[in-house]
Structures are given as structure tokens and as C-alpha cells.
Amino acid sequence: MIQLTLIFMCYFSSTFAENGEVLGSRIITNSSGKVGPMYFKSADGFWMHLHKTRSTRPKVLDIQNGNCIVDGKIVGSPCAVQEDRTVITFNEVTNYEVLVLENSIRFYIVYFAKDCKFPTPKDGEIIVEKSIPLYRFLGGKTEENVVFAMKGTDRNGIFLRREDSIICEWKDSNSETDECPNLIVDEVNGLIIFNATFSKANDKDYETLIWGKYFRSISVNLDWTNTGEAPEVKACGKSDD
Known part of the structure; x- marks a missing residue:
């Protein structure tokens, strides 16, 4: 069950991880040096691709013989698909802005943003800063507030997915399901906001939330078991609390 609260905000305003181990989305804020190993929770493999902002041609990332491969060249190691997770490493910070890993259940996103x-x-692009941290350590908590935001006022086609189920869809700013309220549309600043408080389900220790439009989405991971701090918290001036 989801308890949803809308808040008006202006534009300016092994199978389980160990404590402190990120197993999902994140922001890489350093401009040079090795990245990883990064871990992504899943019992299945991913389709993995790198993007440059506003580019229409993503680059496929493959894993071969313990290496990450892009355009036939080794870009990092160790890389592996393990029983319960995928491991990705870059030998040097990539010149791409986004890494996406997706399968039928999970959708993870890694942003490369120097100093956040x-x-x-x-218009139509996600405002990443509103959703930081992208990985939430929630051990001991039973609910968590998450904010999603998009630039522009075209709200058609926006959806919210929780794990592999779409639980909210909007046409114009109106929800097409009884469970979800309408979106907040800030016409003055050109901004769409969705603010929700998610309650922990009894049978869930880890969840992935995906919000946005197809090909323009963001994911936030809720780790209900472990404690720690997302890697971007200090650089981005955000708090896990």
C-alpha cells in the first residue's frame, strides 16, 4: 500500500547487500580515476548501454572474459555477471553521461556528473537533483519519501513503476489509476513534480522505483534492510535521513 502526499515545490527549491554496499543506481561525481567495482542486484543479466546527453545513439556495454567492452575495446575490469548481481568497473571515468542497466524487473541508472x-x-528531461540520493539505505524504517521531477509541462505518458509493475500512469496531469493522485504542474517554472511516500511491504527487503517517460526515466532503489550512505550524498549535499 502506498501513502501518497503531493507537495508543491518550486524549481529552485550475495543476494542481499551488506551494510553500506550499494547494489543499484548512483551518481559518480569524480572526474578522473577508476570507477568501481559497482554492483547491481539481479538474478538475471542486463541489457547495458552508455549514453551521451541528448544523443540518439547509445553504446552497448558487453561483459566478456571478466572485462567490460565498448566498441570492441576493454574499458574496465573486473566485470562479471554473478548469481545475484552484475559487476561493472571502468578503468577511467567514462566520457559518457549515463549508464543504463535494464531487464524485465530491474532498471538501474548511473549518472556521471563531476561535483554533482x-x-x-x-523539456521532457529528468531533473536528477530532485531525486538524490538514488540509493536509499532504509534499515529500521518502514516508509520513505521520494521526489521525482521533470522539466517542462507535457505530462502525457508519465508513469511510475514499482519493481515490474506499473502502478501509476497519467494522461495530462490526471491519474489513470485510483491509487495515484494527479501530478503537480508548475506552469511558471515549467516543471512537473511527483512526490510520494512509499511504505515497506511485508515481503520486500529491496525495491526499485522507476518514474518518467519511456527512454527518459530515473530509478531510485529502496534498501529496507541495510544502513549506510549513498556515494553521492556528500558531493551533492543531500542526506539519506
């Missing part, structure tokens, strides 16, 4: 500085979003 993102390009100014254009």
Missing part, C-alpha cells in the same frame, strides 16, 4: 553538476535539463 548536471546539464540544464530541457
Whole structure:
């Protein structure tokens, strides 16, 4: 069951992880040096691809013989698909802005943003800063508030997915399901906001939330078991609390 609360906000405003181990989405804020190993929770493999902002041609990331491969070249190691997770490493910070890993259940996203500085979003693009941290350590908690935001006012086609189920869809700003309220549309600042408080389900220790439009989405992971701090918290000036 989801307890949803809408808040108006202006634009300016092994199978389980050990404590402190991130197993999902994150932001890489350093500009040079090795990245990883990064771990992504899943019992299945992923389709993995790298993007440059506003580019229409993603680059496929493959794992072969313990290496990460892009365009036939080794870009990092160790890389592996293990029983309960996928391991990704870059020998040097990539010149791409986004890494996406997706399968039928999970969707993870890694942003590469030096000092947590993102390009100014254009209409239809996610405002990443509103959703930081992307990995929430929630051991001992039973609910968590998450904010999602998108630049622009075109709200058609926006959805919210929880694990492999779409639980909210909107046409215009109106929800098409009884469970979800309408979106907040800030016409003055050109901004769409969705603010929700998610309650822990009794049978869930880990969940993935995906919000946005197809090909323009963001994911936030809720780790209800472990404690720690997401890697971007200090650089981005955000708090897990």
C-alpha cells in the first residue's frame, strides 16, 4: 500500500547487500580515476548501454572474459555477471553521461556528473537533483519519501513503476489509476513534480522505483534492510535521513 502526499515545490527549491554496499543506481561525481567495482542486484543479466546527453545513439556495454567492452575495446575490469548481481568497473571515468542497466524487473541508472553538476535539463528531461540520493539505505524504517521531477509541462505518458509493475500512469496531469493522485504542474517554472511516500511491504527487503517517460526515466532503489550512505550524498549535499 502506498501513502501518497503531493507537495508543491518550486524549481529552485550475495543476494542481499551488506551494510553500506550499494547494489543499484548512483551518481559518480569524480572526474578522473577508476570507477568501481559497482554492483547491481539481479538474478538475471542486463541489457547495458552508455549514453551521451541528448544523443540518439547509445553504446552497448558487453561483459566478456571478466572485462567490460565498448566498441570492441576493454574499458574496465573486473566485470562479471554473478548469481545475484552484475559487476561493472571502468578503468577511467567514462566520457559518457549515463549508464543504463535494464531487464524485465530491474532498471538501474548511473549518472556521471563531476561535483554533482548536471546539464540544464530541457523539456521532457529528468531533473536528477530532485531525486538524490538514488540509493536509499532504509534499515529500521518502514516508509520513505521520494521526489521525482521533470522539466517542462507535457505530462502525457508519465508513469511510475514499482519493481515490474506499473502502478501509476497519467494522461495530462490526471491519474489513470485510483491509487495515484494527479501530478503537480508548475506552469511558471515549467516543471512537473511527483512526490510520494512509499511504505515497506511485508515481503520486500529491496525495491526499485522507476518514474518518467519511456527512454527518459530515473530509478531510485529502496534498501529496507541495510544502513549506510549513498556515494553521492556528500558531493551533492543531500542526506539519506
